[in-house]
Amino acid sequence: MMLEERYKNLGVAFVPCETCGDPTDKTGTKRCDGCWEVEHRLADYVRYGGDVARAHLAKALYDGGEVRELSVHERHRWGACPVCHAQHGQPCSGGKGAPGAHVRRLQFAPLRVREVAVP
Numbered sequence: 001m002m003l004e005e006r007y008k009n010l011g012v013a014f015v016p017c018e019t020c021g022d023p024t025d026k027t028g029t030k031r032c033d034g035c036w037e038v039e040h041r042l043a044d045y046v047r048y049g050g051d052v053a054r055a056h057l058a059k060a061l062y063d064g065g066e067v068r069e070l071s072v073h074e075r076h077r078w079g080a081c082p083v084c085h086a087q088h089g090q091p092c093s094g095g096k097g098a099p100g101a102h103v104r105r106l107q108f109a110p111l112r113v114r115e116v117a118v119p
Helices: 001-010 033-062 070-077 103-108
Strands: 064-070 112-115
Touching: 070 103
Parallel strands: none
Antiparallel strands: 064 112
């Protein structure tokens, strides 16, 4: 017997969750308990849980993709450089024409990435 049928006799109204579509009795937020928890607590979990929380989230989202090491060339061009403001994929403008990247940029570049298909 479905939850709606059990509570129908009690006069409880159900609406579809606006996020996942499952029936919920939360007619004010129109979110089931699971979706409400994720929407309100995920940012705090990632912010205060640090690397462990990010690892759990990445595993849940991207489990199954192939992990590979980034090449030096890729690390030198990862993300926007906070020093010279070179964009992702562009080399740092060191001014002297020497190859390389600013240390701040390298600090933010990962050593390994998980490749996943983008829908």
